[in-house]
Amino acid sequence: MRRFACAGLLIAAITPVAAVAAGDGARGRELYETRCIGCHSIEADRIGPRHRGLIGRRAGSVAGFEYSPALRAATLVWDAATLDRWLTDPEATIPGQRMSYRVGAARDRADLIAYLTTAR
Amino acid sequence: MQSLIQPRRNFLAVSGAGVLSATAVAVLAGRAAPAKAQTASMADVNILNVALGLEHEAIGAYELGAKSGLLQKPALDVAVLFQSHHKAHRDALAAAIASLGGKAVETKSLDDYAKALNAGTLKSQTDVLMLAARLELGATNAYLGVIPAFKDAKLGQVAARLAADETMHWTALSGTLSRALPATALSFGA
Numbered sequence: 001m002r003r004f005a006c007a008g009l010l011i012a013a014i015t016p017v018a019a020v021a022a023g024d025g026a027r028g029r030e031l032y033e034t035r036c037i038g039c040h041s042i043e044a045d046r047i048g049p050r051h052r053g054l055i056g057r058r059a060g061s062v063a064g065f066e067y068s069p070a071l072r073a074a075t076l077v078w079d080a081a082t083l084d085r086w087l088t089d090p091e092a093t094i095p096g097q098r099m100s101y102r103v104g105a106a107r108d109r110a111d112l113i114a115y116l117t118t119a120r
Numbered sequence: 121m122q123s124l125i126q127p128r129r130n131f132l133a134v135s136g137a138g139v140l141s142a143t144a145v146a147v148l149a150g151r152a153a154p155a156k157a158q159t160a161s162m163a164d165v166n167i168l169n170v171a172l173g174l175e176h177e178a179i180g181a182y183e184l185g186a187k188s189g190l191l192q193k194p195a196l197d198v199a200v201l202f203q204s205h206h207k208a209h210r211d212a213l214a215a216a217i218a219s220l221g222g223k224a225v226e227t228k229s230l231d232d233y234a235k236a237l238n239a240g241t242l243k244s245q246t247d248v249l250m251l252a253a254r255l256e257l258g259a260t261n262a263y264l265g266v267i268p269a270f271k272d273a274k275l276g277q278v279a280a281r282l283a284a285d286e287t288m289h290w291t292a293l294s295g296t297l298s299r300a301l302p303a304t305a306l307s308f309g310a
Binding site: 033034035036037038039041043044045046047068090091096097098099100101102103 | 162163166167169170173174177235236237238254255257258259260261262265266268269
């Protein structure tokens with residue numbers, strides 16, 4: 001019985017805390033065009049940094065963009081899980097950040113992440 | 121400056137946590153700040169500064185449109201009117217940030233905005249109006265999306281009022297572009 005319990009702990013340790021559902025990138029692009037475009041674009045730094053190459057990039061690392069001290073000091077790397085946390089509640093993810101824009105619906109987050117994943 | 125907050129009694133009847141907000145709200149409403157302001161909420165300052173950056177860019181975008189030679193009357197007059205709204209938003213936000221003890225972000229150069237918005241691709245009045253509509257819709261949703269993050273709920277209401285202006289701009293621009301209205305309710309924010 002103890003062996004099963006240990007196996008369970010091992011599985012829990014290697015399983016992501018909250019897996020992000022596969023999203024619809026086409027719908028994500030539509031969402032991006034209406035919800036994110038106020039501050040961001042794929043190619044250019046605007047109020048927020050450009051999103052081309054976001055996946056796999058360390059937070060706060062776009063050269064020339066003026067980040068908050070909190071983002072500059074962050075060690076977090078953007079992937080589906082970290083982006084899901086960030087879009088759910090930026091301040092809880094990196095306290096002191098400036099974005100604060102929240103995407104409440106899990107499906108919307110998944111679709112946005114699917115789209116951003118295509119912007120390599 | 122036009123008042124963003126009315127009636128006053130709704131906003132000054134605050135708890136201790138709201139005293140700070142009364143300062144910002146008073147400034148947004150065009151009134152002098154209370155003499156003894158509390159320490160600012162930097163979280164709210166940060167959100168207001170992002171909003172200010174967005175307003176700076178909107179002013180720049182309309183400036184680019186007006187100077188492009190692509191806009192004809194009456195679209196040009198509408199663009200100038202909407203730019204004046206964004207300037208009023210800018211002034212109100214900057215004053216509120218200052219009242220909270222923050223430093224307002226500066227505007228960038230028109231060249232910077234032209235580059236960021238890829239303005240070189242604009243070739244017609246329709247192109248300019250489509251860019252403006254895109255930015256106005258983005259601004260609407262940006263304001264709606266940060267409302268839950270404000271520590272001071274009254275600033276959330278200010279954001280909602282700014283979003284209403286942006287929505288009005290988007291609606292007018294969409295009409296000019298002969299675009300259909302949203303087919304479903306609750307199409308903004310979420």
